[in-house]
Amino acid sequence: MHPTAARHIPADSLQGKVALITGGGSGMGQAAAMLLAQCGARVGVLDCDSAGMTQTVTAITATGGQAMELPADVSDPASLTAALEQLEQAWGRLDIVFANAGTNGLWAPVEDIMPEEWDLTQNVNLRGTFLTVRTSIPLLKRSGGGSVIINASGTGTRMFSAFGSSAYATSKAGQLAFGRITALEMARHRIRVNTICPGSIATALNQKTRTRNLDTLPKSPQYPEGSIPLTNGQNGKPEQVAHLVWFLASDLSDYITGTEIYIDGAQSQLMG
Amino acid sequence: MNPPVDSLSGKVALITGAGSGLGEAAARVLAGSGARVAVVDRSAAEAVRVAEAINGNGGVAMALTADVTKPDELAAAVAEVERHWQRLDIVCANAGINGTWAPVDELTPEEWDETLGVNLKGTFLTVRACTPLLKRGGGGSIIITSSGVGSRMFTQSGASAYAASKAAQVAFGHMTALELAKHKIRVNTICPGAFRSNIMSATRHRNTRDLRLPVTFPEGNVPLTGGRSGSAEQIARLIWYLASDLSDHISGTEIYIDGGQSLLMG
Numbered sequence: 001m002h003p004t005a006a007r008h009i010p011a012d013s014l015q016g017k018v019a020l021i022t023g024g025g026s027g028m029g030q031a032a033a034m035l036l037a038q039c040g041a042r043v044g045v046l047d048c049d050s051a052g053m054t055q056t057v058t059a060i061t062a063t064g065g066q067a068m069e070l071p072a073d074v075s076d077p078a079s080l081t082a083a084l085e086q087l088e089q090a091w092g093r094l095d096i097v098f099a100n101a102g103t104n105g106l107w108a109p110v111e112d113i114m115p116e117e118w119d120l121t122q123n124v125n126l127r128g129t130f131l132t133v134r135t136s137i138p139l140l141k142r143s144g145g146g147s148v149i150i151n152a153s154g155t156g157t158r159m160f161s162a163f164g165s166s167a168y169a170t171s172k173a174g175q176l177a178f179g180r181i182t183a184l185e186m187a188r189h190r191i192r193v194n195t196i197c198p199g200s201i202a203t204a205l206n207q208k209t210r211t212r213n214l215d216t217l218p219k220s221p222q223y224p225e226g227s228i229p230l231t232n233g234q235n236g237k238p239e240q241v242a243h244l245v246w247f248l249a250s251d252l253s254d255y256i257t258g259t260e261i262y263i264d265g266a267q268s269q270l271m272g
Numbered sequence: 273m274n275p276p277v278d279s280l281s282g283k284v285a286l287i288t289g290a291g292s293g294l295g296e297a298a299a300r301v302l303a304g305s306g307a308r309v310a311v312v313d314r315s316a317a318e319a320v321r322v323a324e325a326i327n328g329n330g331g332v333a334m335a336l337t338a339d340v341t342k343p344d345e346l347a348a349a350v351a352e353v354e355r356h357w358q359r360l361d362i363v364c365a366n367a368g369i370n371g372t373w374a375p376v377d378e379l380t381p382e383e384w385d386e387t388l389g390v391n392l393k394g395t396f397l398t399v400r401a402c403t404p405l406l407k408r409g410g411g412g413s414i415i416i417t418s419s420g421v422g423s424r425m426f427t428q429s430g431a432s433a434y435a436a437s438k439a440a441q442v443a444f445g446h447m448t449a450l451e452l453a454k455h456k457i458r459v460n461t462i463c464p465g466a467f468r469s470n471i472m473s474a475t476r477h478r479n480t481r482d483l484r485l486p487v488t489f490p491e492g493n494v495p496l497t498g499g500r501s502g503s504a505e506q507i508a509r510l511i512w513y514l515a516s517d518l519s520d521h522i523s524g525t526e527i528y529i530d531g532g533q534s535l536l537m538g
Contacts, residue, residue, distance in 0.1 A: 241521075
């Protein structure tokens with residue numbers, strides 16, 4: 001366990017609970033999967049990339065934790081349903097859902113984004129969140145409640161100056177609204193829903209961004225001292241996001257639902 | 273579940289309005305996690321009561337009497353903290369009043385000033401007084417107690433002064449988060465909904481009975497609990513999280529903690 005986590009997080013704090021983490025094969029999803037497993041949760045690691053998924057599950061089981069590979073694509077309802085069935089069959093319950101799978105998609109001027117490219121981003125980020133939550137609800141209800149954590153972003157909710165990000169930002173804003181509505185709708189079943197909005201985090205997602213014709217857009221603002229005031233510009237770490245996921249997953253946050261939490265070292269206070 | 277007993281060991285916290293309600297709960301939770309706690313309240317008796325309870329329970333606390341509207345008293349309190357403990361890591365700008373709830377044309381300028389004086393200026397004065405010591409210690413975490421009223425909820429007719437003070441605290445939290453970031457001081461704002469405390473009974477109501485537009489909540493107005501308000505301890509656990517190094521990348525956010533109340537009530 002990360003030293004900060006070891007000092008603050010009881011190793012049995014999620015004992016008996018079952019977690020589902022989409023996009024659990026890399027980045028924030030992987031860090032969250034490992035931390036929740038270290039706290040005693042059994043973790044379903046769902047990903048469409050089998051190499052990353054295997055890596056996460058191997059790392060968890062090698063240290064005595066319990067995890068299961070759930071190969072699925074969040075934009076494909078049938079594969080999600082199959083994954084949830086596999087999880088229920090093995091562990092019989094579900095308490096924590098981290099709807100984390102996402103794509104940066106294509107960053108380009110609005111008029112240069114093809115409708116299909118727009119759809120791809122919405123399908124993974126927004127529709128994928130809807131499908132993940134939709135598919136998980138019955139089992140969460142049967143388990144007597146739970147905690148859903150949606151991974152949105154500061155982009156599209158507080159920050160709008162990243163030129164070319166219209167498809168991505170729109171999907172992230174949609175997740176925020178979806179989180180609030182579902183928080184209200186599922187409260188009577190004791191299912192909490194909260195949305196986290198990370199700033200720049202050191203993950204591989206950034207390298208996977210496709211871009212087109214960004215040079216035709218205005219130049220983005222420059223930040224000579226970096227854009228993350230709290231860290232002199234250093235990106236946040238996936239482990240820091242995992243700590244927040246743990247807090248929202250745990251009973252320590254049992255009166256919190258329907259909120260967003262920005263985790264960005266004040267980046268969204270500096271960037272417009 | 274309670275936060276681990278040594279998770280804040282070595283740290284020093286100052287909490288205003290710690291003689292009752294949420295402030296008292298925060299003092300107990302932070303002390304229970306190993307922090308040394310300065311229990312600041314304008315009532316000496318209440319501050320002493322809370323500090324003695326903590327000390328009697330194996331924690332470390334000190335009672336300090338100060339009115340958050342008085343810069344001199346706050347400066348003296350912070351000086352005491354420095355003299356005893358030489359550092360400060362956590363500040364809960366929590367002292368607040370409901371003040372007078374009345375139709376806006378009947379609210380006197382003095383009543384407005386009283387509410388804004390404690391809730392808003394008191395927050396500014398608390399942060400202002402604590403910042404130098406936080407800086408000298410290499411950083412820290414400031415937690416501002418605002419409310420869902422004024423930021424997401426606006427149906428508490430008559431509470432215009434209170435709501436304005438609470439909305440302004442959110443803006444103040446955003447501004448100071450950015451301004452203090454380079455000193456590694458984090459600033460976050462919590463927005464509780466209804467929870468069990470005596471601040472509601474301390475509200476002075478005048479002619480608010482017919483002010484409110486009728487709304488009914490057939491299933492109660494706290495969706496997560498079937499209408500039951502939360503407890504101060506639940507909110508104190510959020511304060512613990514924001515005070516701890518677990519949240520070391522979080523600054524400049526609001527967090528609503530209300531069982532979904534602010535999404536149901538306009």
